[in-house]
């Protein structure tokens with residue numbers, strides 16, 4: 001028992017090692033990001049506050065592999081399916097504090113941050129226009145909104161910017177942006193264009209002038225202000241500058257080294273989310289993206305859009321008069337229609353025209369003998385030969401040939417049912433060979449006695465003849481009665 005254990009152990013380990021591996025992977029590692037979700041998944045325009053004491057040193061899982069080039073606008077760095085987000089046109093002014101960026105590498109980081117944001121935008125005279133205001137103790141507009149209408153020259157212009165002197169005149173910078181950069185002369189588009197005016201101020205210090213009033217003026221002028229604080233930036237003044245809600249407009253990064261991470265957040269902010277994809281469209285049937293975050297609703301076939309531009313109503317196809325229904329048009333809930341027929345009619349194979357229902361086939365006719373369908377959906381009853389239709393137009397009675405008076409019987413006419421009859425004679429008479437006339441028995445006797453003087457044999461033979469004749473008659477009547485009874489309730493169709 002004991003010496004079998006060590007031999008079994010490696011086998012056991014072999015079985016358990018995948019579990020151990022899994023356990024190791026699940027254990028928190030200092031290298032693993034503690035950020036619960038990638039930045040880019042934080043939702044549209046929902047950027048979260050990053051105040052001082054945020055998460056320095058933790059490199060959040062990059063939305064894009066580091067070093068991977070950002071391609072043009074519309075791409076969301078692989079964090080979202082293509083087509084969900086498209087850069088919407090903006091008048092965008094960067095307000096960059098270059099005062100403390102004594103170290104050239106840090107200023108390079110700011111320029112990379114600006115370039116990355118530019119990369120995610122659709123740059124063009126008709127799309128997003130970008131200006132850059134550089135400031136320290138002085139303010140310099142590096143380029144205006146209308147100066148660069150392509151990404152390439154814009155990024156080259158950003159790359160050429162150099163830091164200014166010391167000082168942090170944030171208020172003056174905002175005022176300059178408002179008064180000189182966001183003007184129609186400088187290339188900003190007018191209020192009727194509905195192009196958002198956006199400013200991103202990046203600073204790592206404390207403003208040396210008043211920012212409250214000028215920022216409020218800028219916001220009142222319709223400029224959406226984003227504030228990015230770096231390092232020892234004064235976050236309180238950034239909150240004064242930024243538009244509301246603050247958690248969507250104020251950002252903080254510990255160092256310039258991670259500032260470019262914010263570019264993906266701005267990409268989301270500036271993207272025109274596709275409401276059709278987001279599911280916020282409210283279209284009852286079909287949502288059609290028109291780009292730039294716009295959409296319109298459409299309806300399935302057979303429906304039309306209601307006045308609310310969202311819900312759909314079935315088109316009244318019956319009202320259109322193109323339905324082709326012979327009798328009745330009925331609108332269906334699905335927006336289509338179907339034809340129906342008046343009572344007594346059935347829909348034909350074409351599903352439109354109607355034919356009179358064959359009441360004879362339906363078995364509801366009530367004819368005793370024969371039901372005859374008429375063209376117009378009606379029917380009538382008929383009787384077998386030898387029968388006549390009664391007043392109820394349904395039942396049949398034997399047509400009495402004897403009653404017609406053409407039977408030719410000299411004495412008695414006996415009806416044999418359907419169209420048949422025979423003649424009979426009164427007592428003391430016998431039917432002659434012609435089956436119609438009668439002769440007195442005396443006469444017959446006489447006829448017999450002329451042949452037989454005794455007449456006994458003749459009398460006996462006569463009696464026998466009469467009685468067998470009566471028996472046949474009885475049997476015939478029984479037979480006829482039976483047939484009549486059998487037919488009485490029969491539903492007979494022609």
Ligand SMILES: *[C@@H]1O[C@H](CO)[C@@H](O)[C@H](O)[C@H]1NC(C)=O
Nearest residue numbers: 143144145146147185186187
């Ligand atoms: C840039 O735009 C400004 C303002 O419209 C204009 O005065 C200036 O000439 C432009 N510069 C270039 C290089 O086009």
